[in-house]
Amino acid sequence: MGSAHEKTLEITLIESINLALDRAMTLHPEMVILGEDVGVNGGVFRATEGLREKYGLKRVMDTPLAEALIAGVTVGMAAQGLRPVAEIQFMGFIFAAMEQLATHAARLRNRTRGRLSCPLVIRAPYGGGIHAPEHHSESTEALFAHIPGLRVVIPSSPIRAYGLMLSAIESNDPVIFLEPKRIYRLTKSRVVDNGQCLPLDSCFILREGTDITLVSWGAMITETLEAAQVLASKGLECEVIDLATISPIDQRTIITSVKKTGRCCIVHEASRNCGVGAEVAACVSEYAFPFLKAPISRICGYDTVMPYFQNEQNFLPSTQKIIDTVLASFVSQKEVNHAV
Amino acid sequence: MNTLSCSVDKEMLNFSIARYSILNNEGNVKGDLPSSISDARHVLKAYESMVLGRAFDKKAIALQRTGKLGTYPSILGQEAISTAIGLAMGEKDIFAPYYRDLIAQYLRGVSLKEMLLYWGGNEQGSNYKHCTQDFPNCIPIATQLSHAAGAAISLKVKGIHQAALVTCGDGATSKGDFLETLNLAGAWQLPLVMVVNNNQWAISTPRNVQCSAETIAQKAIGAGIEGVVVDGNDYFAIYYAVTEALKKAYSGKGATLIEAVTYRLGDHTTADDANRYRNPKELKEAWLNEPIKRIRQYLINNSLWDELKEQALLKKVTDEIDRAVESYLISPKQSSESMFEFLYEVLPESLTDQYAEAKYENYSATAAPNNSG
Numbered sequence: 001m002g003s004a005h006e007k008t009l010e011i012t013l014i015e016s017i018n019l020a021l022d023r024a025m026t027l028h029p030e031m032v033i034l035g036e037d038v039g040v041n042g043g044v045f046r047a048t049e050g051l052r053e054k055y056g057l058k059r060v061m062d063t064p065l066a067e068a069l070i071a072g073v074t075v076g077m078a079a080q081g082l083r084p085v086a087e088i089q090f091m092g093f094i095f096a097a098m099e100q101l102a103t104h105a106a107r108l109r110n111r112t113r114g115r116l117s118c119p120l121v122i123r124a125p126y127g128g129g130i131h132a133p134e135h136h137s138e139s140t141e142a143l144f145a146h147i148p149g150l151r152v153v154i155p156s157s158p159i160r161a162y163g164l165m166l167s168a169i170e171s172n173d174p175v176i177f178l179e180p181k182r183i184y185r186l187t188k189s190r191v192v193d194n195g196q197c198l199p200l201d202s203c204f205i206l207r208e209g210t211d212i213t214l215v216s217w218g219a220m221i222t223e224t225l226e227a228a229q230v231l232a233s234k235g236l237e238c239e240v241i242d243l244a245t246i247s248p249i250d251q252r253t254i255i256t257s258v259k260k261t262g263r264c265c266i267v268h269e270a271s272r273n274c275g276v277g278a279e280v281a282a283c284v285s286e287y288a289f290p291f292l293k294a295p296i297s298r299i300c301g302y303d304t305v306m307p308y309f310q311n312e313q314n315f316l317p318s319t320q321k322i323i324d325t326v327l328a329s330f331v332s333q334k335e336v337n338h339a340v
Numbered sequence: 341m342n343t344l345s346c347s348v349d350k351e352m353l354n355f356s357i358a359r360y361s362i363l364n365n366e367g368n369v370k371g372d373l374p375s376s377i378s379d380a381r382h383v384l385k386a387y388e389s390m391v392l393g394r395a396f397d398k399k400a401i402a403l404q405r406t407g408k409l410g411t412y413p414s415i416l417g418q419e420a421i422s423t424a425i426g427l428a429m430g431e432k433d434i435f436a437p438y439y440r441d442l443i444a445q446y447l448r449g450v451s452l453k454e455m456l457l458y459w460g461g462n463e464q465g466s467n468y469k470h471c472t473q474d475f476p477n478c479i480p481i482a483t484q485l486s487h488a489a490g491a492a493i494s495l496k497v498k499g500i501h502q503a504a505l506v507t508c509g510d511g512a513t514s515k516g517d518f519l520e521t522l523n524l525a526g527a528w529q530l531p532l533v534m535v536v537n538n539n540q541w542a543i544s545t546p547r548n549v550q551c552s553a554e555t556i557a558q559k560a561i562g563a564g565i566e567g568v569v570v571d572g573n574d575y576f577a578i579y580y581a582v583t584e585a586l587k588k589a590y591s592g593k594g595a596t597l598i599e600a601v602t603y604r605l606g607d608h609t610t611a612d613d614a615n616r617y618r619n620p621k622e623l624k625e626a627w628l629n630e631p632i633k634r635i636r637q638y639l640i641n642n643s644l645w646d647e648l649k650e651q652a653l654l655k656k657v658t659d660e661i662d663r664a665v666e667s668y669l670i671s672p673k674q675s676s677e678s679m680f681e682f683l684y685e686v687l688p689e690s691l692t693d694q695y696a697e698a699k700y701e702n703y704s705a706t707a708a709p710n711n712s713g
Contacts (some may be wrong), residue, residue, distance in 0.1 A: 032497060058497050064527055069486050070685050076490020076504075080434065080473060084490075084496060098515075103480045104487070110682040112476050113467035115684070172685045175414035201688050250687035 006194045006306055014184040016158035016191050017047050017123075017266035021167035023195050024057050025309060028083050035062040035070060035123075036085030043185060045125055046090055071097035071122065075104045078120040078174070087167060091126035091178065091274055092135035098143075104176040106149030119172040121165075127219050128316055129182035131309040138306050139218070139270035144176045145247035145279070151175040151200060152246040156221035158189045162245060163198030171200055178246075200245050203253040204273065209237035212263035212326055215254060215280050217243040219319060224267050227322035236326065246276055254280060255287045262293035263329050272300035294329040357557050359569040360676060362576035365629060366638025374580050380644055386575050387639060390419040390632050392657040395445035396452060397606075399661050404610040408669065412459045414606030415440045417573075420505075420631035421537055421600045423447070424578035428586060429505055434495070436475040436488035436506040436559060439617065444507075450476060452664035453565025453671070460676055463682075482512035485534065486522035492530040492595075503531040503584075503589035513556050519563075525595035526564035531586040532595040538602035539570065544617040560597035572602030573631035605630065677703060 011019065025031050033048055039062035052060035063070050068241030070086050077084045088094045101122065109117040128137035144152045151173050155161035161179070168175040206221065207228050216224040221242055228238035239257050243249070259265045264284050266277035272276075277298045284296055299317045309314050358520065363369055377383065397416055403409035413553065418440055426447025429435060437445055442455055449470025457467025457705040458477060466476035475491075478484035488506030495502050512518050513536055525532045536556050540547045560567025566588075570577045578600055585596035603626035607614045614623075639645035680687055687695060 051599070061493075064520070066516075066520040066523070067488075068516055069524055072483060072486025072517060073490035073524070076475075076487035076492075077494050078490070079475065079487065080491045080494035083496045099480060100483060100486070104483060108476075109685075110679075111463060111466050113463050115467045115472055115683050116475070151684075188544075201690075238370060248684070248690045249437075251690050298536075300467055 008192050012185045013158045013161045016162040017187050020162045024169040031087050032059045035076040036089050051318040065103045071100035074120045078118040085121040088124040090126040090136045095213045099285045106147050111266035116167045118174040121175045123177045124180035126178045127180050142276050153230045154178045154218045156242050158191050162191050168201050203250045204242040208238040209239035211236045213257040213261045214266040215241045220267050220269050223319040226319045228266045251283050258284050258288040267299045271303045273303045296309040355561050358554050360569040360577040361573045367641045387422045393419045395657045411548040411609050413609040414437050417605030420575040428582040432502045434491040434504040436484040438507045439477050453667050456668035482515035482517035485517050489521045492532040499530050502591050507535045522563040529594040531589035534597045536599045538601050541604045543608040552562040557599040565595045567597040568597045572600030573629050573633050599632045
């Protein structure tokens with residue numbers, strides 16, 4: 001490929017998703033895009049902007065307003081040789097599609113012993129922090145991570161969104177691709193449009209450190225990196241891991257890191273109870289327990305219904321909370337006992 | 341409505357639903373038989389397929405009762421619908437069956453052994469050696485409808501002039517998947533044929549409790565597509581309706597909903613006992629309309645069939661079924677670790693420990709001496 005095909009762009013996360021979709025449409029003639037308002041309107045967040053004009057009605061389809069149907073036809077199309085990428089407009093509306101995803105997308109290859117498969121991607125913006133109405137701000141990635149056969153992927157930067165989206169589309173497994181909409185337009189970074197995929201089964205180490213491992217994903221990576229910066233000024237070097245591929249999980253990178261640092265703190269926006277953080281914590285205690293110098297901690301959304309937007313900042317973990325929790329894990333056990 | 345003070349400005353819509361019926365209970369054809377089905381060889385093939393289906397059904401129930409098969413849903417009384425679908429569909433059409441369609445599946449190339457493996461708890465039963473693009477049996481009610489719509493979209497996108505055909509029961513028509521698919525089939529003019537196998541029962545829930553619409557076919561009107569009713573015990577009528585609907589789909593003229601009215605003469609499955617909720621008088625009356633007797637009478641009336649041929653056919657199908665059962669019963673179990681092997685395209689590293697454990701457990705389970713004595 002010549003340099004003309006490898007433009008470098010300074011773009012936001014949502015723009016990088018659009019770029020990856022565009023690139024994938026040229027790479028995979030069997031790829032189609034479908035969903036509510038993805039055509040003329042280019043998606044409510046503009047993820048599919050310009051694609052209908054470029055690839056036509058047959059490959060970019062506005063569907064009726066029916067999420068179960070979108071998931072069901074996506075399964076049918078994927079089983080018959082297309083490579084569909086469907087948008088569920090907000091994750092809060094994905095539950096109608098859940099039956100198709102759990103009972104068919106995740107199982108078709110297994111059920112037919114490899115005769116049919118589901119190379120599909122379901123994209124959905126998720127998470128809070130944009131003052132959206134009720135049902136537009138939840139983080140329910142754990143529900144999907146619990147379903148064997150699905151891949152669950154969450155990008156946290158424009159570069160990773162580009163590479164992970166390309167690999168999600170290229171994958172012959174069904175991928176639930178959750179987009180942290182709070183950081184859709186937060187920052188711009190340089191993305192090389194070179195069609196390069198990122199691995200679907202690896203965490204990303206965003207910052208190396210020796211004192212504590214911070215595991216996070218999605219929009220919370222922003223606060224986690226901020227906290228790591230502040231803690232560095234206090235002399236604590238945090239290793240920040242972007243989990244990115246929520247399921248199947250990359251245990252090895254996390255375990256290796258915790259063996260090095262001896263401490264682990266997990267940061268996620270979703271509610272704590274049975275969240276993905278619990279799986280990370282269990283994995284660390286099973287495989288790196290002798291290396292732990294302090295209890296594993298979790299900083300999560302509360303186990304409550306996501307509040308309406310007036311109160312959403314009080315639900316989302318803050319940078320300060322991450323800093324305080326990390327500092328607390330360096331207080332000696334003796335002092336803690338004394339305090340109690 | 342007279343309660344409104346304003347007068348009706350315009351009658352927006354009146355509709356009627358056609359009902360197809362060709363062969364009556366005495367085996368006589370009303371009017372001329374459509375040319376597509378007047379060939380004696382075709383009718384004989386249809387009859388033989390229906391007889392095979394019924395004999396297989398009986399055998400499958402016997403296997404379940406003797407612990408050699410899992411829960412199994414009988415097709416008793418619904419043989420004509422499935423046979424017509426199997427013979428009408430083109431090889432390159434895509435079939436998304438519900439779980440009482442074994443004759444259509446058989447006619448498309450699914451082996452009896454594969455069917456036994458499926459109901460016998462072995463995933464290899466859906467790894468069809470023939471008709472490799474057909475969908476496997478679908479247990480979650482109505483979910484197969486949108487798969488078929490997806491298949492129809494794929495045909496349209498690829499510019500292939502074939503069709504997808506999907507079946508479901510009357511219970512399925514209450515579900516969102518049915519209505520959402522119907523709606524899309526109209527909106528996108530999909531090459532899709534939807535056949536509702538209206539056998540009057542969804543386990544114990546009768547048709548009139550399911551829905552108050554006079555016909556299920558009329559639901560098509562709301563989606564802007566054609567809906568027809570056929571006598572589901574009349575092989576000729578169903579074959580005609582399905583063939584016409586397929587032709588329409590092939591020529592880009594869109595989808596059709598066919599309601600085939602029949603009666604479930606058996607239990608819902610081998611785990612069910614219909615005597616708990618079904619009036620025996622109703623069952624007795626339904627037997628008078630069953631589909632096989634009717635087509636046999638047609639063959640006899642036309643000097644195409646006699647007792648000798650019947651005996652020869654019964655022996656032939658019994659032999660074929662026995663061979664399939666024999667082969668099924670000696671089929672090896674899937675290995676324990678096979679549960680990992682088709683989950684993802686490549687086994688993720690995080691599952692390698694579990695995979696090894698399953699493989700080892702499988703080994704120890706077969707190797708360990710039985711001490712339970």
